[in-house]
Amino acid sequence: KERARAVRDVTNLVLSRPPKQCAFIEWKDKKIIYKRYASLFFVAAVGNDDNELITLEKIHLFVEILDRYFGNVCELDIIFNFHRAYHILDELMIGGYIQDTSKKEVLKSCGTMDDMMDDEKESGAGGSRRNSSKK
Numbered sequence: 001k002e003r004a005r006a007v008r009d010v011t012n013l014v015l016s017r018p019p020k021q022c023a024f025i026e027w028k029d030k031k032i033i034y035k036r037y038a039s040l041f042f043v044a045a046v047g048n049d050d051n052e053l054i055t056l057e058k059i060h061l062f063v064e065i066l067d068r069y070f071g072n073v074c075e076l077d078i079i080f081n082f083h084r085a086y087h088i089l090d091e092l093m094i095g096g097y098i099q100d101t102s103k104k105e106v107l108k109s110c111g112t113m114d115d116m117m118d119d120e121k122e123s124g125a126g127g128s129r130r131n132s133s134k135k
Contacts, residue, residue: 035063062092065092065103084114
């Protein structure tokens with residue numbers, strides 16, 4: 001319940017702010033940093049000691065990688081490929097710290113993941129065909 005309330009509170013704070021206002025909000029014992037790209041909002045909660053501009057750069061890097069991966073990322077890309085967006089974030093960061101700043105390397109890793117998923121789907125589909133022919 002607390003997490004849902006926090007998400008709701010932060011969402012209301014971010015969406016209610018005018019576009020020209022600063023993208024940093026002090027909230028409880030954290031700082032909320034957000035960036036809007038078209039109709040997408042990317043929001044990060046960081047400690048009070050963290051640098052806001054570095055966090056904005058992390059958000060921007062994530063969006064650039066999403067944009068290259070999906071080709072002009074939109075809401076539907078994230079909704080229907082949520083697992084891929086999370087995988088990209090996992091490849092980019094560990095524990096809130098940048099793991100790899102190379103967009104090329106992150107995209108290469110994501111391509112490898114896509115190939116493995118495709119291979120798994122093909123072998124899974126092939127296995128189910130074999131089982132259905134035995135019945």
